[in-house]
Amino acid sequence: MAGRSEGLALEPLWHASQGAVDAVDVRGGPLPAELANRYRDDLDIPLRQDRPTIIANFVSTLDGAVALGPSEPSAGGGEISGFSDADRFMMALLRCVADVVIVGAGTVRTGRRHIWTADHLQPALSGAFAAWRSELWLAPQPTTVIVSASGNLDGTHSGLNAPGVPVVVVTTRAGAERMAMGLFSSNVRVQVAGDGDRVPVGSLLEIVAGLGARVALCEGGPHLFGDLIRARLVDDLFLTLAPQIVGRDANVKRLALVEGASVSEGRGRWSSLIDVRHAGDDVFLRYRFAP
Numbered sequence: 107m108a109g110r111s112e113g114l115a116l117e118p119l120w121h122a123s124q125g126a127v128d129a130v131d132v133r134g135g136p137l138p139a140e141l142a143n144r145y146r147d148d149l150d151i152p153l154r155q156d157r158p159t160i161i162a163n164f165v166s167t168l169d170g171a172v173a174l175g176p177s178e179p180s181a182g183g184g185e186i187s188g189f190s191d192a193d194r195f196m197m198a199l200l201r202c203v204a205d206v207v208i209v210g211a212g213t214v215r216t217g218r219r220h221i222w223t224a225d226h227l228q229p230a231l232s233g234a235f236a237a238w239r240s241e242l243w244l245a246p247q248p249t250t251v252i253v254s255a256s257g258n259l260d261g262t263h264s265g266l267n268a269p270g271v272p273v274v275v276v277t278t279r280a281g282a283e284r285m286a287m288g289l290f291s292s293n294v295r296v297q298v299a300g301d302g303d304r305v306p307v308g309s310l311l312e313i314v315a316g317l318g319a320r321v322a323l324c325e326g327g328p329h330l331f332g333d334l335i336r337a338r339l340v341d342d343l344f345l346t347l348a349p350q351i352v353g354r355d356a357n358v359k360r361l362a363l364v365e366g367a368s369v370s371e372g373r374g375r376w377s378s379l380i381d382v383r384h385a386g387d388d389v390f391l392r393y394r395f396a397p
C-alpha cells in the first residue's frame with residue numbers, strides 16, 4: 107500500500123479556543139499559500155518562556171500500535187500509516203516550524219536512509235518550506251538531535267550525512283567513547299549528558315536550549331517519548347490515527363514506553379484536545395498537556 111491520501115488536504119473538523127494558553131509569543135502563524143492549501147489553517151505553537159516548547163508527533167493504528175517490531179520486514183512509521191501522504195505532510199509541517207528534531211537511537215536505527223527535514227518527506231514543497239522558515243527567521247534546516255545511551259550509530263546513515271543538516275548526538279560517556287572509535291562526518295557533534303548510563307531528560311533539555319531552540323519536535327520513538335512524558339516535558343502531542351488494526355504481537359510497541367513507572371505513576375497525564383482534522387480516513391488529533 108503506497109501513497110495513501112496522496113495530495114489530500116487536512117480538513118479541519120473542530121478546534122478549541124486557544125485563548126486559555128498563556129503564551130506571550132507564538133511560532134508559526136499564517137502558512138504560505140502552497141502549505142495552506144493542504145493545512146487550511148494557521149499553525150500556531152505557543153512558545154514557553156521558561157524552556158523550549160516540546161511538541162511530539164506520532165502515528166498510531168486504531169489499536170494503539172506505533173511500531174510493528176523486528177518481525178516485520180520494516181518497522182517504521184510508514185508501515186503504521188500505510189505510507190499516508192497526508193501524514194507525511196503533517197510531519198513535514200511540524201519539522202518546518204521546529205528548531206530541532208529529537209529522535210531516539212532506536213528510531214534512527216530502523217530508518218537508515220531517513221533525513222529529519224521537511225524536504226525529505228515532501229520534496230515537491232521544499233521551496234515553500236524554505237520560504238516559510240526564512241519568514242520565521244529560522245535556520246534553513248532544523249538540527250537533528252539523536253539521543254543514545256550506547257553510541258551505537260552508523261556513520262554512513264543518510265540522516266548523519268545530509269549537507270546543511272547539523273546533527274548533535276546526546277549520549278553518555280561510554281556512548282561518546284564508542285563514537286570516538288567510529289567514523290562520522292563533520293556535521294555530527296557529540297555531547298555527553300550526565301554521568302550515568304542514560305541521558306537524563308533534564309540535561310537533554312539544557313542541551314537543546316543551549317542550541318538556541320525555542321521549539322523542539324520529538325518524533326519518538328516510544329522509549330524517548332516515554333521519558334519525556336514521565337518528566338512532564340511534552341507540551342503538545344500531534345497524533346495521527348491510521349485506519350488499521352494490527353492486532354497483538356510481542357514486538358508491537360505502543361505510543362509511550364515509560365520505563366520503570368508503575369501503573370499509578372503512568373496515570374494522570376491528562377491532556378486537552380485542541381484540534382481535530384481529517385484527510386480521507388486519517389484523523390489528525392492535537393492534544394495539549396497541562397504544564
Ligand SMILES: NC(=O)c1ccc[n+]([C@@H]2O[C@H](COP(=O)([O-])OP(=O)(O)OC[C@H]3O[C@@H](n4cnc5c(N)ncnc54)[C@H](OP(=O)(O)O)[C@@H]3O)[C@@H](O)[C@H]2O)c1
Nearest residue numbers: 164165172173182210211212213255256305326327329330
Ligand atoms: N509510529 C510512529 O509515529 C513512530 C515514531 C517514532 C518511532 N517509531 C518506531 O518505533 C520503533 C523504535 O522504538 P524505540 O522505543 O526503540 O525507539 P526510541 O525511543 O527511538 O529508541 C530507544 C533507544 O533510544 C535511546 N534512548 C531513548 N531514550 C534515552 C535516554 N533517556 N537516554 C539514553 N538513550 C535513550 C537508546 O539508544 P541506545 O540503544 O543507542 O542506547 C534506546 O535504546 C521503530 O520501529 C520506529 O520506527 C514509530
